[in-house]
Amino acid sequence: MKRVLAAFALTIAGLYFVVSFRSTPVKSSIAAPPAPTRSAAATQPESTVAPVAAAPPADRTIDGPTIWNQYGPVQVAVTFQGKRITNISTLQMPSDHPRSQYISQTVAPWLKQEVLQAQSAQIDSVSGATFTSEAYAQSLQGAIDKANA
């Protein structure tokens, strides 16, 4: 089974960036040893396969860069087990504006849900909430880039 997560700009995009993060979902538990995984920036399709050791690698959490949008700073932290994303937490979200407050409360859980839930057995994917926060995706991308560096 393959899973690729890609955050990039589509037709509604003002900024174009691309990342693809591929991993092999672990069946029932995130603590199980990961199968061989591969992660490659989509802009570098020729990059080589990165074999992963059989023993489960330790979790590591990487902070994404702080990205400013019109509402304030956005920053996420991504937890990897090997090359697999196991958690995304929000370090900074604007909260001084009613609209941003709403975004802070609602948007971040959705993308986290989308990233993580698709690896669960019950809900394969989520429809709705066309979350398009450029800043969130940029910070996420920055963390993934750092992890791949």
Next chain:
Amino acid sequence: MGMAISVDIRDLDETSADEAMGEAFAWLRWVDATFSTYQDASEISRLGRSEICLADCAPEVSFVLDTCERLRTATDGYFDVRANGALDPSGFVKGWSVEVASAMLAEHGSTSHCINAGGDVRVRGVPEPGRLWNIGVVHPSDRTALTTVVSVSDAGVATSGSAERGEHVFDPHTGAPATDLLSVTIVGPGIAYADAYATAAFAMGRRAPDWLRDLPNHESYVVDAGGFAWWTEGFVHYAPALDSR
């Protein structure tokens, strides 16, 4: 604005998946470069400013605009590429590009995958033997909750709503933001039309149920501004839990 696109391939080996993904993402990047209304140099932007004519554009641009015109007629004018003023076929392009991407994966032999582009979902086959894809539908007023779950195979699931990016769907007949409904979810055989129909139905507001009821091959689930849900008779086929409510 950026958008998260996730592709979940369940059946290809590493090499085939790489090839399929490479092709699909090259396509999506091309679509973005051609149809982005946020890029001044895209063909659609230049066409909108009348700097070039249709003959100067890629043939896909003609195809998209022709299809959008048919959609405008089919939706009583509620799907309108000029609803917000400037030429903007995004309401069809997004779903269509994902539909094509799914077909590309299928050409590479994948009969089991799920693509999610900003909340619009296209699934092919089943995720594993013995069960369907379970697609949660986000609750329009509580984004951390699901309002229903549809179980589907070989289908598109599109949801149009207002809360995420402000009132971004406009009634092309009045020019005012559509406020009657909180969200419209449509399940259809593909994602291109399901997405466009969901956008149109959202703009229709209280007129939507009558129109959706008569829409062939597509089943719908609507949450109105009062928080009440309405669905077509056939929708319970995908969401059996609704039957007992």
